[in-house]
Amino acid sequence: MKTLNPRSALFLERLAEEVIIGDGAMGTLLYSRGIPLDVNFEYLNLTSPQQVLQVHRDYAAAGARLLETNTFGANGAVLGAIGLEKKVGAINEAGARLAREAAGELCFVAGSVGPLRRPRGEAQEIPPSQKEALLAEQMEALAQGGVDLFILETFASLADLELALGVAARLGLPAVAQMAFIEDGRTREGLSAEEAARRLTQAGATVLGANCGSGPRELLRVLERMAGATDRPLSAFPNSGFPQYLDGRYIYLATPDYFAAMASDMAGAGASLIGGCCGTTPEHIRALAGALAGVKPAARARVRRVETPVRPEAGIPSTASRTFLDGWGRRPVVTVELDPPRGFDCGKVIEAARALTAAGVDAISLAENPLARIRMGNMALARKIEEDTGTPVIVHVTCRDRNLIGLHSELMGAHLLGLRTLLAVTGDPVSVGGEAGATSVFDLNSIGLLELLSALNEGKSLLGADLGGCSQFLLGAAFNPNLPSMDGQLRRLQKKIAAGARFVQTQPVYSPQILDELLARTAPLQVPVLVGLLPLVSERNAEFLHNEVPGISLPDGVRARMKGKSGGAGAAEGMAIAGELVEGCRGRAGGFYLMPPFGRVELALELMALIRRKA
Numbered sequence: 050m051k052t053l054n055p056r057s058a059l060f061l062e063r064l065a066e067e068v069i070i071g072d073g074a075m076g077t078l079l080y081s082r083g084i085p086l087d088v089n090f091e092y093l094n095l096t097s098p099q100q101v102l103q104v105h106r107d108y109a110a111a112g113a114r115l116l117e118t119n120t121f122g123a124n125g126a127v128l129g130a131i132g133l134e135k136k137v138g139a140i141n142e143a144g145a146r147l148a149r150e151a152a153g154e155l156c157f158v159a160g161s162v163g164p165l166r167r168p169r170g171e172a173q174e175i176p177p178s179q180k181e182a183l184l185a186e187q188m189e190a191l192a193q194g195g196v197d198l199f200i201l202e203t204f205a206s207l208a209d210l211e212l213a214l215g216v217a218a219r220l221g222l223p224a225v226a227q228m229a230f231i232e233d234g235r236t237r238e239g240l241s242a243e244e245a246a247r248r249l250t251q252a253g254a255t256v257l258g259a260n261c262g263s264g265p266r267e268l269l270r271v272l273e274r275m276a277g278a279t280d281r282p283l284s285a286f287p288n289s290g291f292p293q294y295l296d297g298r299y300i301y302l303a304t305p306d307y308f309a310a311m312a313s314d315m316a317g318a319g320a321s322l323i324g325g326c327c328g329t330t331p332e333h334i335r336a337l338a339g340a341l342a343g344v345k346p347a348a349r350a351r352v353r354r355v356e357t358p359v360r361p362e363a364g365i366p367s368t369a370s371r372t373f374l375d376g377w378g379r380r381p382v383v384t385v386e387l388d389p390p391r392g393f394d395c396g397k398v399i400e401a402a403r404a405l406t407a408a409g410v411d412a413i414s415l416a417e418n419p420l421a422r423i424r425m426g427n428m429a430l431a432r433k434i435e436e437d438t439g440t441p442v443i444v445h446v447t448c449r450d451r452n453l454i455g456l457h458s459e460l461m462g463a464h465l466l467g468l469r470t471l472l473a474v475t476g477d478p479v480s481v482g483g484e485a486g487a488t489s490v491f492d493l494n495s496i497g498l499l500e501l502l503s504a505l506n507e508g509k510s511l512l513g514a515d516l517g518g519c520s521q522f523l524l525g526a527a528f529n530p531n532l533p534s535m536d537g538q539l540r541r542l543q544k545k546i547a548a549g550a551r552f553v554q555t556q557p558v559y560s561p562q563i564l565d566e567l568l569a570r571t572a573p574l575q576v577p578v579l580v581g582l583l584p585l586v587s588e589r590n591a592e593f594l595h596n597e598v599p600g601i602s603l604p605d606g607v608r609a610r611m612k613g614k615s616g617g618a619g620a621a622e623g624m625a626i627a628g629e630l631v632e633g634c635r636g637r638a639g640g641f642y643l644m645p646p647f648g649r650v651e652l653a654l655e656l657m658a659l660i661r662r663k664a
Contacts, residue, residue, distance in 0.1 A: 071324020
């Protein structure tokens with residue numbers, strides 16, 4: 050680290066001698082003062098600087114000796130979503146100057162840096178290199194504005210927080226690293242308070258702790274656990290309890306006296322820097338400053354060495370129950386996709402499942418709202434199909450339609466219904482389907498969903514809470530070979546396997562060259578890979594798939610063969626193309642994933658018979 054500037058060095062000296070009082074909430078206080086929620090609070094640094102300055106002055110007058118800049122979400126990812134990406138530098142520099150003006154010589158100024166949230170409705174995470182660039186852009190502007198240190202707060206991702214700590218080290222400023230703990234003293238990624246403390250210590254955090262996520266009592270428990278795992282100074286910025294929605298706005302009901310009493314306990318647990326997060330006001334900070342006046346950091350117990358438990362292999366049912374993969378390696382395994390109906394009548398789907406069962410299908414793969422269009426729920430339908438036919442159903446689970454809470458609940462319910470085979474997919478964004486008024490959730494992507502399912506197989510939630518029993522899910526993943534390069538998809542597939550996937554179903558393949566590469570490059574992964582086949586039925590069908598359906602790409606030669614064909618001639622040509630691919634798989638592919646177009650199960654039956662003959 051570079052040599053510290055005098056103000057930064059003074060902050061560290063004071064931290065060793067006394068409990069430093071931080072400020073309280075910025076956003077909820079501005080909201081309570083009449084700023085509507087649809088306004089970007091960080092942009093107020095440029096558009097309404099006097100309102101931001103007044104908040105800083107009020108906290109300083111209340112006794113805060115560390116003021117945070119109004120820059121929590123002032124990064125390119127958040128500001129770019131509202132067209133302000135070119136204002137990142139100006140907003141952060143202005144935020145630093147406003148806090149400095151209110152601080153004078155009495156207070157320290159901390160540059161507030163929050164997590165890089167994926168834009169709402171976007172399925173893919175921001176790549177690490179881009180995250181580091183976004184963090185550096187914001188933090189360099191804060192340093193240019195004159196902050197004494199950084200406060201990296203409300204991070205759920207340890208990897209992202211480590212990136213921010215690296216940027217702080219390059220800039221030569223101390224960094225307070227705070228994670229948000231949600232349930233049972235764990236982060237959203239399932240990291241325990243102890244492990245977070247150890248990892249942040251290793252990453253070079255000057256001060257480490259927790260903020261937001263919970264009220265004072267829960268945060269105190271987190272702090273007590275962190276204190277036993279690190280010798281670094283600790284920080285605590287709890288919410289003012291949990292919010293209640295009253296008369297059109299969120300109200301935090303914890304009193305300043307209660308907040309201050311809990312903060313005294315935090316100081317007793319070893320915290321050297323204590324302030325407030327959501328719902329706290331200058332009144333809370335005034336009570337806090339009064340309660341902790343003259344208090345020195347409490348002596349810390351010797352750091353306990355706690356072994357990190359080894360995570361057992363997940364993704365495979367713990368019982369010896371039969372799965373659709375039992376015949377793998379002895380004969381081609383065939384699954385067939387069916388779509389739930391758009392309305393209440395599921396008779397045709399049930400009849401199709403019966404026909405497939407009679408023909409010897411190994412499993413039925415049941416899609417969930419494919420192409421982001423509303424259909425009957427696939428879990429209830431899967432249970433009905435299994436009861437009616439006895440054939441296992443692979444239930445597709447998307448990340449698009451449920452938040453993290455809903456996913457946990459729905460998946461535990463699926464296990465209660467007796468469903469055991471799941472395919473984790475990110476899901477097409479709602480913009481593909483055009484269902485007016487719907488929004489994409491994407492709290493997780495497919496890798497995160499597999500981690501959640503693997504946690505359930507271990508008897509825990511994704512947040513680490515004990516569930517009092519284990520699920521027995523067999524987990525699958527999707528793979529798209531239809532890109533100019535398979536390298537990126539193969540890296541993602543390896544991550545999916547590490548997260549618990551035990552079989553793979555691919556997007557439809559139409560090119561012999563792609564088929565060859567797919568089989569060669571997935572062979573070392575040692576998981577069953579079912580090659581996707583979707584028979585074409587007409588030129589119009591081929592062009593729609595090629596141009597409008599995510600993950601499907603048709604070679605020019607295939608499109609030429611389908612040109613001008615429809616009806617019986619189109620279906621015949623499409624089946625001929627699929628048959629050639631089946632022939633190309635002879636002796637090399639262990640299984641197939643058939644997707645009959647427009648519910649034409651007879652095409653799947655014909656392909657199944659061909660596969661069996663070619664075996």
